[in-house]
Amino acid sequence: MLIGNAPCSWGVCYPTGNAYAPEEYLAEVAGAGYQGTELGPLGYLPKDIEVIKPMLAQHDLTLIGATHVHTFSQPETSARFHEDMQAQGKLLSSLGAKHLVVMDESNVYPSNQLGVMTRAARNHMYEDLTKAHAMLAETYGVALSFHPHIGTCVELEAQIDDLLQNTPLNLCLDTGHHAFWGQDPLAYMQRKWDRIDYMHLKNVDPAVRTRVLSGELSVPASLAAGVMCPLADGAVDIAAVMDVLRARDFRGPVVVEQDIAENASETPLELARRNFTYIAKLA
Secondary structure: OOEEEOHHHHOOOOOOOOOOOHHHHHHHHHHOOOOEEEOOOOOOOOOOHHHHHHHHHHOOOEEEEEEEEEOOOOHHHHHHHHHHHHHHHHHHHHOOOOEEEEEEOOOOOOOOOOOOOOHHHHHHHHHHHHHHHHHHHHHHOOEEEEOOOOOOOOOOHHHHHHHHHHOOOEEEEEHHHHHOOOOOHHHHHHHOHHHEEEEEEOEEOHHHHHHHHOOOOOHHHHHHOOOEEOHHHOOOOHHHHHHHHHHOOOOOOEEEOOOOOOOOOOOHHHHHHHHHHHHHHHO
16 A cells, blocks of 8 residues: 655645745655655646656655645635646646545635535535536546545535535545544544545544534644644544555555644654654554
C-alpha cells in the first residue's frame, strides 16, 4: 500500500505565502519516508508539466492526486469551479494521477454560522459536482471525490448521506474530520464502503474534542489548540482502519494529513516522520 502525504501537513493551504517552497516540501516529504504526494493548492507546485515532472522524479515521488478547496456556499463562483476542474484534470492526467478530491471552503462562513447553507445553494453545488464528475471522467479519466470537512456544508453523516444520494461522487473519507463531532469513522467506513475511493488519515485529540463538544472551544480555536493530533495519539483507532483497508484490498490513495497546532513542539518534518513510522508498521 503506497502511503502519501500532502502539502497541508506543512501548513500549505494556499498557492502563495507559504513558509515552505515547493522544492523544500518535496525534499522533506520524501525524506520522511513517503512515496506519494498530493499536489496541494492549485499553483503551489508548478503547473508546467516539464517542470513538475522532473521535480517529482528527483525525489522518487508519485503524484497520487489533489485536494481542491472551493467556495460552494457562494453559487456565483460556479464558473471558477469549472475552470479549476479543467485545469486540475489536465494537470493530473498528464502526470498519471487518477484522483481529484474537492471540499468546501470553511473560511468564508461567518464565525457563528459555520457550514450553514441553504437548500437551493446545496442543490446548486450538487449540480456543479455532477457536471464536473462527468467532465473529469470523460475528458481526463480522473475520478472526482468529495471530502467532508469540519466547519463546512458537508461534515455530519446526514449531510454526507444527502450528498451521496444526490450526486454520483464517491467519498474521500477523512478519519479525523469524521470523528471530530463524535461520529464513528470506522463504522461509517464499513457502511459506505462501496462509495469510498480515497482515504485521508488523521486523528483527533479526545481532550480537545470534548472541549468543543461541550461548547468551551470554537472550531477555529480547537484547530489552533491541536485538536488534530498525530496518528498514534488520538481517539480514532487508526490500526483498525488500516485493518479494514487491508482486509478489503483497498486500491485507492491513502494520504496522511497532519494539521499543525499553533504551539506545536515538533516541526512538520518531525511530525511527518513520526506519522510515517507509525503507519508503515500498520501498512
